Amino acid sequence: MHVGIAVNPVAGMGGRVGLKGTDGKVAEAVERGAEPRAPDRARRMLDRLAAVAPDTAVSVVADPMGESTVRDAGFNPVRVVDPFGGETPHSTATTAAHTAAAVRAFAGLNDDGAGDGDETGPTDSVDLVLFVGGDGTAADVATALEGTEVPMLGVPAGVKVYSSVFAVSPEDAAEVAASFSRTERREVMDIDEDAYREGEVHPELCGVAHVPVADDLQSSKQTASGTVESLAEGVAADVRERDGEGVTFVLGPGSTVGAIKDELDFEPSPIGVDIWRDGGLVVRDATEAEILDALGEENVIVVSPIGGQGFVFGRGNPQLSPAVIRRCDLRIVASRAKLDDVRALRVDTDDPDLDAELAGWVRVRVGKFETRMMKIV
Template sequence: MRRVGFVINPVAGMGGRVGLKGTDGKVAEARERGAEPRAPDRAREALDSLANHADEVELLTAGGEMGERVADAAGFDPEVVTRPPDETTANDTRGATETFAERDVDLVLFVGGDGTAVDVAETLADLDSSIPILGVPAGVKIYSSVFAVSPPAAGRIAATFERTESREVNDIDEDDYRAGEVHTELRALVEVPVAEEVQSSKQLAGGTVETLAAGFAASVEREAQRASEGSNGRSPREPGTTYVLGPGSTLGAIKNELGFEGTSLGVDVWRADESGDGELLVLDGSADEIEAALGEHNVVVVSPIGGQGFVFGRGNQQIAPAVLRRSEVEVVASRRKLDGIGVLRVDTGDPDLDDDLRGWRKVRTGRFERRMMKVV
């Protein structure tokens, strides 16, 4: 029988949809902006998968929103080992992890982001424990290589893994992140189950994207002019097209080529006119602001995270399913970045939409070049 310690950071990821780029110290503001808890649904997906793939599981968890309620709803009969208060903190995650270690669990399965991973990993390090951990991705920023690629994958891995390996827990300062600067810090090395569906750590180094950005901007102008001259059919670049431009340095170069300074780590909305110029409609928008700015024809432009391959669900949760269902999707990336990925991944929080997005897709890699990449 496998003994699993299960803990949820109930506020993880709440800042994503409302454009806060993280929830550390921002829970009240996220709620004021209308944010809804994301972690419980992700946790339920993972536990449903765990139940489907495990013969026998003894589940230890924290009380209330930190695990007990979701475990009960998923049909488990968990042993509640801690009783946190209604307003939980990182110390409650650390306390639950310490108790899991004392009870000698086979795995700590946690739901959250990099901050939660740090809480779990540092607690085990303080105890000189080598218990493996595995993350169910629910946070806004996920730079660590201790997370499964999706909640169902986390459940499968927790139920079936046989070996572990050492992996990195990284974190960033969210205030710097909101200001447009990314400085990762290695916080711990931990044991993690060996499985293909455990994501890699995010690679920050990238290649030159100037040619790619110039080619994208030129295509906006060219197709706008063609449409204004009366070309037949509806062009994907005709005047009035609304572009939802995701975060990252590649998109930052595109924004500069389009003639405006966007936010480097947020999502901006820009609408083209007949000349290929345009108007910035939303700067660093929330999901609701982005959806409200959409027009008749919309294109979401994103670049995958280096080393991981995620195009949706990591750092750009503001591009919500409601936006994607009204838009075309264009993926852009340098050849160097794609060489280090292999496949693209999606994790929008909407399983049906994820299925729709999967398959082969052309990725713009230069002024004219494209590469076929599979979305899995």
């Protein structure tokens, strides 16, 4: 098997600092103290790939888009393109054109489109393009592969991850890459991040790509149907019962938890994390650092899984980092209709040990009083 690996080094950087994405916001993310996420996700995938398919031939693009990370994982890759003209820019200087140049080189298309890139290796097409990034990166990869039958597979590292071209986790991406035998065409979706930051979600179809067929691929995000009014009323009543006890409630993003925020009678951030304590809003649209600062001795996260995918953590809520999760009790809420749409719940926290700790059967609140048992896998 021959794979081409491209890492978008800025993917997901805007998440924990409250930017809801990184498109056009890299400088602001860095100013807020954001740390790169994608290289660690890439290394997790590579470590598993080295374990399950150590003889994999790997093509890479010059740093900071993955070459050193691949070598550090024990592979001896061939650099097929240097879209930076022999210079190594700071990771925040990479662009969609650099991704396109890398992917087209992987596919044996040597008109790299970057204008100043150097082709430095063989030009035979790879069997699979493995990219590390989010929906924006997926759209760039799909566009570069348009007109070819080269399949693509995403290692999720972005904030939103709406497309159905991603593996569930970095390790799953390696397993799929090592074992797939056929592909199918899947949709690549992206959203306008500026509208998303204002609470409006409008996914748009950016392309259709060949993707390996496997169980460990996520579905596209779906909008939950059915009413959540009674659920929100019940949870809000429970929250208010704790007023005056100093309990900090970390209320996650999304429409289901948004209904709870409405019941608590404050103006929520519909796609952000809000913090409530003792009858009042403490922080609206909190970053990871603001959440950690606000936590007390007793803390509760209230979060709803993503419809169609079942992710409790790791898609759309990176502010709820491992450091936050470890200091909180977990309360999962969802409409019955949303749970009917998923086989199991999932987590992808960037901390494999925490993912393992969270795995197992959990109680999910589905009504004013009713609950349902679901398994986190």
